[in-house]
Amino acid sequence: MDNETDGHALTVIDNRTGRSYAIPISEGTVRAMDFRQIKAHEGDFGLMVYDPGYPNTASCRSAITHIDGETSVLEYRGYPIEQLAERSSYLETAYLLVMGELPTKPQLEEWIHDITFHTYVHENIKKFMEGFNYDAHPMGMLVGTVGALSTFYTDAKHVSDPLSRHIQTQRLIAKMPTIAAFTYRHNRGLPYVYPDNDLTYTGNFLSMLWKMSEPKYQPNRTIERAIEVLFILHADHEQNCSTSAMRAVGSSDADPYSATAAAAAALYGPLHGGANEAVIRMLQQIGDKSRVGGFVKAVKNGEDLLWGFGHRVYKSYDPRAKIIKKTADEVLEQTGPNPLLEIAKELERIALEDDYFIERKLYPNVDFYSGIIYQALGFPVDMFPVLFAIPRTAGWLAQWREMIEDPEQKIARPRQVYIGPDRRDYVPMGER
Numbered sequence: 453m454d455n456e457t458d459g460h461a462l463t464v465i466d467n468r469t470g471r472s473y474a475i476p477i478s479e480g481t482v483r484a485m486d487f488r489q490i491k492a493h494e495g496d497f498g499l500m501v502y503d504p505g506y507p508n509t510a511s512c513r514s515a516i517t518h519i520d521g522e523t524s525v526l527e528y529r530g531y532p533i534e535q536l537a538e539r540s541s542y543l544e545t546a547y548l549l550v551m552g553e554l555p556t557k558p559q560l561e562e563w564i565h566d567i568t569f570h571t572y573v574h575e576n577i578k579k580f581m582e583g584f585n586y587d588a589h590p591m592g593m594l595v596g597t598v599g600a601l602s603t604f605y606t607d608a609k610h611v612s613d614p615l616s617r618h619i620q621t622q623r624l625i626a627k628m629p630t631i632a633a634f635t636y637r638h639n640r641g642l643p644y645v646y647p648d649n650d651l652t653y654t655g656n657f658l659s660m661l662w663k664m665s666e667p668k669y670q671p672n673r674t675i676e677r678a679i680e681v682l683f684i685l686h687a688d689h690e691q692n693c694s695t696s697a698m699r700a701v702g703s704s705d706a707d708p709y710s711a712t713a714a715a716a717a718a719l720y721g722p723l724h725g726g727a728n729e730a731v732i733r734m735l736q737q738i739g740d741k742s743r744v745g746g747f748v749k750a751v752k753n754g755e756d757l758l759w760g761f762g763h764r765v766y767k768s769y770d771p772r773a774k775i776i777k778k779t780a781d782e783v784l785e786q787t788g789p790n791p792l793l794e795i796a797k798e799l800e801r802i803a804l805e806d807d808y809f810i811e812r813k814l815y816p817n818v819d820f821y822s823g824i825i826y827q828a829l830g831f832p833v834d835m836f837p838v839l840f841a842i843p844r845t846a847g848w849l850a851q852w853r854e855m856i857e858d859p860e861q862k863i864a865r866p867r868q869v870y871i872g873p874d875r876r877d878y879v880p881m882g883e884r
């Protein structure tokens with residue numbers, strides 16, 4: 453961004469010195485570096501801004517995803533998530549995120565062809581995965597294996613080459629479902645299933661998960677579409693923890709496989725991609741609709757969290773949760789009723805009427821209902837973050853590409869406020 457202002461400035465008076473500064477305001481932000489000139493005395497380092505967890509820091513300018521957390525808006529490249537979930541496919545949405553525009557028919561055909569072409573993994577990747585323990589967490593396997601891909605595609609280190617970036621993008625989007633499905637089969641002691649490139653992206657994923665002895669796996673259309681919708685909803689969410697990890701690691705010019713492994717590692721945590729697993733555990737622990745009131749009381753006493761509620765950005769209903777709630781009903785029509793859905797709906801009803809949640813603007817987030825769908829489909833909870841990582845890969849890569857192409861971006865390297873001891877001399881062991 454050039455340092456042009458909107459003609460507005462923030463006047464800052466430093467009470468330590470009485471000096472006044474005009475800090476330009478542009479696009480609703482002030483530049484942190486503009487505060488560095490504010491010094492208490494000659495030789496002072498200058499003012500920094502302190503923002504743990506970055507709730508009020510914009511780390512980049514981005515044209516990919518727009519969220520208005522107050523009014524429940526989520527748009528990819530300007531297109532509302534509701535329209536994409538209803539009318540688009542995951543691969544079309546991935547193209548939109550990565551390339552910036554909806555594809556024409558030939559562009560989409562080429563994109564689908566190229567991604568389908570890359571769905572197989574090197575046989576040594578298969579062998580690599582066979583080395584994991586039978587009960588290895590699938591997310592640990594995914595993180596390790598995605599990182600290992602960088603050793604197979606050494607051309608990926610040419611991050612300044614747009615063609616290389618594009619090939620790695622397609623490889624990663626293509627191979628994530630394959631690796632994810634292998635982690636699932638590994639835990640079950642089942643042979644890995646190779647991709648079926650006649651199927652759609654999601655149909656092939658289902659085939660790699662569930663194909664047994666039949667010559668050709670035929671995915672259930674409702675379930676295939678439900679996974680497609682879930683993938684679209686999870687494809688990007690601007691500068692969240694995992695995307696920030698992708699950008700931070702990518703900012704050192706690390707190859708995109710290593711950066712994606714780091715992003716997936718960030719997604720692993722229960723406060724981010726692991727929350728839907730925590731939701732299921734919570735619903736199972738509640739066990740019955742009649743116990744919902746008691747659980748909500750415990751949450752209000754600070755004894756637990758209402759998992760799947762609250763969001764750093766959404767201070768209203770997460771628009772993805774609305775769509776997922778509908779998808780959950782459709783899936784359960786196919787798979788049979790799930791008592792956890794009833795408990796979840798009761799929990800939502802009670803929480804949305806309760807002052808504790810109203811005052812704190814805590815509403816269901818994307819994870820509140822997604823776990824119920826995954827569970828109804830027969831996925832163990834350990835697989836939930838893996839199912840999130842597959843579609844988020846398109847978002848991570850779109851963000852990584854934008855970061856690489858942004859001349860303003862530099863290696864991510866925050867400052868700190870040092871609060872440790874003043875300088876002191878080393879004490880020999882005998883004198884401690």
Ligand code: ACO
Nearest residue numbers: 723724725727751757758759760761762763764812817819
């Ligand atoms: N249950 C109960 N209380 C909550 C919850 C919750 N789920 N979430 C926030 N609060 C309370 C906090 O205790 C705090 O109360 P206080 O003001 O009395 O101290 C207040 O609401 C504000 O919460 P913060 O923690 O400051 O909000 P923050 O933006 O830092 O955290 C987060 C957001 C991490 C998502 C949080 O709401 C949470 O832990 N939710 C449960 C986990 C979850 O569902 N994560 C998935 C997020 S979506 C995703 O990653 C895809």
